[in-house]
Amino acid sequence: xxxxxxxxNCKFWNETGGTDEGLVxxxxxxxxxxxxxxxxxxxxxxxxxxPAVGQxxxxxxxxxxxxxxxxxxxxxxxxxxxxxxxxxxxxx
Ligand code: SF4
Numbered sequence: 001x002x003x004x005x006x007x008x009n010c011k012f013w014n015e016t017g018g019t020d021e022g023l024v025x026x027x028x029x030x031x032x033x034x035x036x037x038x039x040x041x042x043x044x045x046x047x048x049x050x051p052a053v054g055q056x057x058x059x060x061x062x063x064x065x066x067x068x069x070x071x072x073x074x075x076x077x078x079x080x081x082x083x084x085x086x087x088x089x090x091x092x
Contacts, residue, residue: 003064006058006062007059008025008055009065010058012029013027013053015055026049027052027053029059030050032049034048035047
């Protein structure tokens with residue numbers, strides 16, 4: 001199965017929730033950027049945040065996320081199953 005190079009599969013993706021349009025997350029490729037938000041009169045709220053990205057967005061900094069243990073075990077099990085089937089076919 002070909003991997004799609006979108007944010008959801010990127011090592012910098014940090015899932016934070018979902019909407020009717022799909023999953024949303026933060027891009028943690030770089031450190032958070034300073035942001036401001038207008039609060040009450042004469043006050044500005046200052047904070048830092050990572051860019052919000054949707055699961056199907058992408059950029060040129062994409063890097064494949066390393067496989068998690070479960071994915072590795074599933075692939076090993078699939079390979080062992082194929083090998084057992086090959087040996088059984090050869091023996092018959
Ligand atoms: S914006 Fe780029 S670096 Fe960030 S999560 Fe998406 S593909 Fe990865």
